[in-house]
Amino acid sequence: MPTDYHHGVRVQSLAEGERPIRTVPTATVGFVATASDADATVFPLDTPVLVTNVRSASGKGGELGTLARTLDAIADQGNALAVVVRVADGEGADAAAKAADQTSKVIGGVSPTGQYKGVQALLAAEAKFGVKPRILGVPGLDTLPVATELAGIAQKLRGFAYVNANGCATKEEAVIYRDNFGQREIMTIWPDFVGWDTATDASIDFPAVARALGLRAKLDEEIGWHKTISNIPVNGVTGINKDIWWDLQDPATDAGYLNAAEVTTLIRRDGYRFWGSRTCSADPMYAFESYVRSDQVLADTMADAHFWAVDLPMNPSLLKDIINGINAKFRELKTLGYIIDGECWYDPEPNTAQVLYSGKAYIDYDFTPVPPLENLNFRQRITSRYLVDFASRIGA
Numbered sequence: 289m290p291t292d293y294h295h296g297v298r299v300q301s302l303a304e305g306e307r308p309i310r311t312v313p314t315a316t317v318g319f320v321a322t323a324s325d326a327d328a329t330v331f332p333l334d335t336p337v338l339v340t341n342v343r344s345a346s347g348k349g350g351e352l353g354t355l356a357r358t359l360d361a362i363a364d365q366g367n368a369l370a371v372v373v374r375v376a377d378g379e380g381a382d383a384a385a386k387a388a389d390q391t392s393k394v395i396g397g398v399s400p401t402g403q404y405k406g407v408q409a410l411l412a413a414e415a416k417f418g419v420k421p422r423i424l425g426v427p428g429l430d431t432l433p434v435a436t437e438l439a440g441i442a443q444k445l446r447g448f449a450y451v452n453a454n455g456c457a458t459k460e461e462a463v464i465y466r467d468n469f470g471q472r473e474i475m476t477i478w479p480d481f482v483g484w485d486t487a488t489d490a491s492i493d494f495p496a497v498a499r500a501l502g503l504r505a506k507l508d509e510e511i512g513w514h515k516t517i518s519n520i521p522v523n524g525v526t527g528i529n530k531d532i533w534w535d536l537q538d539p540a541t542d543a544g545y546l547n548a549a550e551v552t553t554l555i556r557r558d559g560y561r562f563w564g565s566r567t568c569s570a571d572p573m574y575a576f577e578s579y580v581r582s583d584q585v586l587a588d589t590m591a592d593a594h595f596w597a598v599d600l601p602m603n604p605s606l607l608k609d610i611i612n613g614i615n616a617k618f619r620e621l622k623t624l625g626y627i628i629d630g631e632c633w634y635d636p637e638p639n640t641a642q643v644l645y646s647g648k649a650y651i652d653y654d655f656t657p658v659p660p661l662e663n664l665n666f667r668q669r670i671t672s673r674y675l676v677d678f679a680s681r682i683g684a
Contacts, residue, residue, distance in 0.1 A: 306613035309593040311621075314585055315508035317370040317501045318410045318421025318447070320394055321358050322429065324377050325350035331374040334396065334405040338417045339370040342502075351487040353377065354428040358498045361427070364524030365502030366509070371413040371421040375406055387431075394429050395437045407434070407441050422447035422584070423505055427498035430454055432468060442473035446584040448577065450500040453478035453551065459530075459542055463549040472569035472580045475500075477552045481560060482527035493529045496554060500562065513581045514626045514658045516565035521558065528554045534563065550575075565660045582627065582657040590614060590653070607634060607649060614653055621655075630655030 323331065327348040331337055339345045343363040349356035355374055362368055378390025396406015404412045407426065414420045424447050426434050435451040442449040451469075453462035453476055462478035469476065481494040499522050507515050534543035534555045543563055546553040552564030565576050574580045593613070600606055611632050618630035632653035639650055 306609050306616060307593070307596065309589060309613055309617040312585060312588045312592055313369075313419065314422050314513045314581070315368060315505040316419050316421045317362060317368050317423045317425075317505050318373075318413065318445075319358055319370070319424065319498075319501060320373045320375055320407050320410075320426045320429065321349075321355035322353035322377050322390070323350040323355035323374055325352045326355055326374060331355065331372060333374055333376055334399075334403065334409055335373065336409045336413045336416060337372045337374075338413070338419065339372055342368060342370055345370075345372075354495075354498075356487075357485070357494070358427045358501075361494065361498035361524065362502035362505070365499065365522070366506040368502060368505035368509075369419060371410060371417070371419065373406065373409040390429065391431045391433050394426055394431075394434050407438055410441055411444060420445055420447070423501055423508075424449040425451070425497040425501045427452075427495035427501070430497060432465070435474070436468070439469060439471040439474050443471065446588055447473065448504075448581055448584070449474050450497045450504070451476055452480065452495060452497050459532075459546055459551075459553075462546060462551050466549055466551050466568060469568035470570035472567050472571060472574035474568045475552055475564075475566070475577055476550070476568060477554075477562070478546065479528060479530035479532070479554060481522070481525035481554065482529050483525045491526065494525055496562070499523075499525065503562070512624075512626050513585050514578050516577045516660050517562045518552070518565045518660070519561055519563065522560050522562065525560050528556065528560065565662060576657075576660055576662075578660055579657045582655075586627075586630075586655060589617070593617075602644065602647070602649060607651065610651060614651075618653075618655065625658065628656035628658055 330348040342359045346356045346359035349359055362370060375393045378386040378393060380386040380389050394406050396408045398404055410421050422445060424438060424442050426438060430451045431454050438449045451474055453465040456462040456465050456478055466476040477496045477500060480496045481499060482491055483494040485492045500517055503517050503520060503522060507517065532543055532553055532555060533541045535541050543553050543555055547564045550566040550568060552562055555561055555563040567574060567577055567580055569575055594610060597606060597610060611634060614632035621627045622629050630653060632651060635652050
């Protein structure tokens, strides 16, 4: 109180009670591309650019490189917010030198002036635009060094990256390639799609990663982050660039072999689809794409939603309000089908008097993500028991 003595009435407004918790945005795509003929004023080199209309932006992306084709691939699935970083084409005396230089330019780094370049520039998007790219890829340019770097970027952004089994000609090579990763934030995809390219008036290979980015953003908006990209029709493609044997009931197929090795593949059944929901996680707790994204989304949602509580007086009522707010959010997410269930509570054991006196408090919560129905088993039996009343059915 500013003054102890007052002859009258004072009213002190106390902002107590649980606060509504808003889920963090999840459908922002972030990718790196090349396009030497792109509009440099719209897509300056090594600079994150926020694109709010991917279809119209593709008209400024030129016809060379990967920029316009990636924007078109995303737009084929639906409009999405995207953070785009254009890098220069690789240079060198021969094809190998150009490819090596291209990889270095995509990986990027930090310039002497402090500018982030290549995939590192995706880290600057939130400070620049107030949005965090969480759906990441480098379609057509994701060599192994690039994919490895992208995994680290995904961890920093708490995002999820889709990478191609780059340079693999066979399914066996794709399985070996997948073993390069143990991060939960990555999904390996093989092979690629085929589609019609209006720039060349011919069918060409379409990087599957570009379609994965657009489909992931579409699913986040229309269904939710708890649905994997598997078994959803992909728009804008006419084929698959490798022969993939797939059968719904037989696990001993090309698709079954790839999926068993945690490689997402492509199938044709009522259109073209991604087939597989597994990540590259070394920890089985995060085996599914939906498990990883649920964990990421909830972590950021709970943290960001309680910015208001930092530095407030730590009375029991404050922690109670926080706990009640989180439990209310869990009830909402459970009702909407985003999680099976979740609960938040206060555990006295870590919250000793010394811990609380130091201004620190521990609040626990757990949740169960929604598992994908990856392996549906029907148990079929043949029986004679439906013949017992045969005569009565005839009317004899």
